[in-house]
Amino acid sequence: MTKLVLAIDDDKYVHHVIEESLAGFCQLIHAKNGDEGLRQAQKYNPDIILLDVEMPGKSGYQVCTELKNIEQTKDIPVMFLSGKSELPERVKGYNAGAADYIVKPFNAEELMARIRVLYEYRQHSIKLKNDVERAQITAEIAMTDSGDMGRIMRYVGQTYHAHDLQSLSNYFLSFSGR
Template sequence: MSKLVLAIDDDKLAHCIIEEALASSCRLLHAKSGEEGIRLAQKYQPDIILLDVEMPGMNGFEVCEKMKTIEQTANIPVMFLSSKGSLCERMRGYNSGAADYIVKPFESPELLARIEVLDTYRQQSQQLKQDMERAQVTAEIAMTDSGDMGRIMRYVGQSYHAHDLTSLSEYFFEFFVPLNLSVAVVFWYHDSEVFFSHNGTIQPIEQELLEKHRDSNRFVDFGQRTIINYPKVSLLVKNMPIDDPGLYGRYKDLLPHILEATNAKIKDMEVSEDALNKVEKIGLAFEELSEQLHSVDEQHALKVAEFLALSHKMKSQLSPEQAAQIEKLHGHFEFLDGELTVIKEKLNGITVVRFELIESLNKIAKPWGEDEVASQTDIELF
């Protein structure tokens, strides 16, 4: 079934552009004001809402904030359409509840692609919502009596056994469940960034804000959101309790501990991966060297055989001085045979050590199996 998209914009031309871009792939509803858009959104509950910012009456930010308070429309992804593209405007759009933000004028393929991303986000969010609610109840029951330090120690122990970013993110998000914090995270791994969200999907605007604030201060507060930056990890808290100074201060003291542990873990993962890659390169180099040595050894053996046959054939024709030289050369060949044998033995020894080193590094990267890692409910901490 095609997606139902609601376009809210006071500009007739904008509606025509949206119609042309989406008519072949989406069903469209049109509203020319914020008030009309809210009514249509409540009545039809579209899959995606495209919302202009500058409108008479209620502006786009106000409309979005209003819809996020209404049960029927609260979970519908909203994409802002605006002629203003500054970071400040995008942050304001995100604070009002938007999932994406596109700057006018835009190309039809870009709009369609962004709608596909939001629709995927919507479907995944719906699918995961029930599982997340069950997981939250379980974790809250298991961790009700655990203090902050106990949760930090538990996470540090679990993160030690994470062998990839996905498993690390699972332990990471488990930490936040009893705190009732909704979060997204990006791991700055080597020269790439890997995004995760507590509900399984990250909104485009969240990704953009984390990227743009990577080199900002340690704490970046805007509205009820807070970004906390470390060299290898950045955290976005979507519902920081700024109206509760005590709880707000507690979280600001607590969260750097888990981020510092995560930052150290990612550095260790990078070092382990680099070490494995270097060992692999060394192994490939030795394999090439062994092949070359084998070829040299074969050629050497052939030439020695030819030399012995020729010297035996000419033995009766050689003077004593020539015979002595031949014998000397023969001794040199025997010396080379011995040296080649030693080199081959050493190469074989290095190959064995290489495999042992790979096993050791893999054990560091994957110390236990998944089923051997203690879960949140398996550990009791004071």
């Protein structure tokens, strides 16, 4: 499966460097500012978002916070690519919801390695979420098939199809007689 990566940066040169660094590794979508990036994220649901900190309009921190507040995009890992290397800036990125933070200029191999890790993490998270949903459905089915709650649920289901007093009383007697 090809990884889909959204790069949000106002610098055309950075987009070119990202394109060259990730050629053949993943499919890229580009956005030149935060608002366009938010629209692209919701439209394409990428696997990873690469995000610059300093952009005209919304900062990368604001964009990241918004992404994390949108149900559709909240689970997409965000990696900041920034020229700001100071610890308070990196911490601010993590506090905004970023999964990773790389300082520009970056090494192509390191970028690919970090994208690979985030991608695998996201795939495991999606599988775990699906497994939890299936387990909840199984538990609900098991609950309705056993015990008093299950008997009540079966009775309600059966009586829904009763079209006369005789069948309704038969259902009731089988329910109360255990």
